[in-house]
Amino acid sequence: MTGEQKNIAPIIRAEALTKNFQGMVALNAFDFSVNEGEIVGLIGPNGSGKSTVVNLLTGVLAPTSGRVLIDGKDFTGAAPHVVARHGVVRTFQMIRLFPSLTVERNIVLALQEQSGPGYMSSFLNRRNAMAWHEKAACKARDMLALFEMEKHAHKLATDLSIGQQRMVELARGLATNPRIFILDEPAAGLSPINVDRLIEMIRRMRDEFGVTILLVEHVMRVVQAVCDRVVVLDYGQKVADGKPDVVVQDPKVIEAYIGLGRSSHA
Numbered sequence: 679m680t681g682e683q684k685n686i687a688p689i690i691r692a693e694a695l696t697k698n699f700q701g702m703v704a705l706n707a708f709d710f711s712v713n714e715g716e717i718v719g720l721i722g723p724n725g726s727g728k729s730t731v732v733n734l735l736t737g738v739l740a741p742t743s744g745r746v747l748i749d750g751k752d753f754t755g756a757a758p759h760v761v762a763r764h765g766v767v768r769t770f771q772m773i774r775l776f777p778s779l780t781v782e783r784n785i786v787l788a789l790q791e792q793s794g795p796g797y798m799s800s801f802l803n804r805r806n807a808m809a810w811h812e813k814a815a816c817k818a819r820d821m822l823a824l825f826e827m828e829k830h831a832h833k834l835a836t837d838l839s840i841g842q843q844r845m846v847e848l849a850r851g852l853a854t855n856p857r858i859f860i861l862d863e864p865a866a867g868l869s870p871i872n873v874d875r876l877i878e879m880i881r882r883m884r885d886e887f888g889v890t891i892l893l894v895e896h897v898m899r900v901v902q903a904v905c906d907r908v909v910v911l912d913y914g915q916k917v918a919d920g921k922p923d924v925v926v927q928d929p930k931v932i933e934a935y936i937g938l939g940r941s942s943h944a
């Protein structure tokens with residue numbers, strides 16, 4: 679199943695999204711959407727506004743103006759947990775696992791936040807709560823097996839390598855059945871072999887699990903290998919939106935990356 683073969687309704691849409699920080703325009707009238715089944719890349723030089731977009735889409739930041747729509751409904755300014763409950767799930771540039779919990783427990787906790795029994799109902803109905811936890815642990819192990827991490831289920835997250843922690847983050851996000859999974863620089867700090875593994879798992883999440891993906895990434899090998907479409911930001915403005923091979927040859931994109939005095943990872 680590919681992005682083209684699926685229904686093309688947008689899962690998430692930004693309309694004229696703008697964010698100012700103390701008068702500095704970090705994002706300017708950004709129009710953007712990710713359709714169901716797509717893998718869309720969001721790239722741009724350092725400071726171009728990628729994290730600002732992710733933070734606005736996931737409710738971490740409120741926009742100065744513009745709107746965020748999820749499945750056509752207005753979620754502008756909604757809190758992160760509200761957005762997450764509508765299937766918008768993300769990873770972070772800096773890995774955010776609970777270091778002193780086991781790998782399995784990290785995933786069970788994510789499931790608990792999403793749909794688990796609350797403290798009171800666990801207290802009142804222990805049998806149900808235990809059954810829920812058993813099911814959640816089982817799902818966590820299935821996810822870990824998918825990412826070839828099952829042998830690490832009972833290790834502390836802090837004892838894993840960066841590559842392994844990134845796989846656990848993906849397993850944790852996928853366990854919550856995201857409608858759209860936003861991956862924030864998942865290749866950062868990975869060895870070439872782990873980058874290959876990441877590419878394989880991003881494809882599998884879309885092709886086997888039907889997850890729509892927004893990928894913020896500096897490593898162009900990953901972007902070109904997995905993305906159906908790439909959106910390019912420069913100084914908070916969208917400068918290109920199209921197929922990866924076409925976008926990388928766009929003079930505006932080349933200028934954004936090699937422009938005088940800029941840094942580039944591409």
Ligand SMILES: Nc1ncnc2c1ncn2[C@@H]1O[C@H](COP(=O)(O)OP(=O)(O)OP(=O)(O)O)[C@@H](O)[C@H]1O
Binds near residue numbers: 704724725729730
């Ligand atoms: N909380 C904030 N307060 C003030 N300025 C901010 C804040 N967050 C981001 N900015 C500024 O907004 C602009 C866009 O930053 P943003 O982090 O979105 O860029 P980015 O493309 O994600 O960069 P990178 O690739 O380095 O992560 C930058 O000039 C940044 O300094």
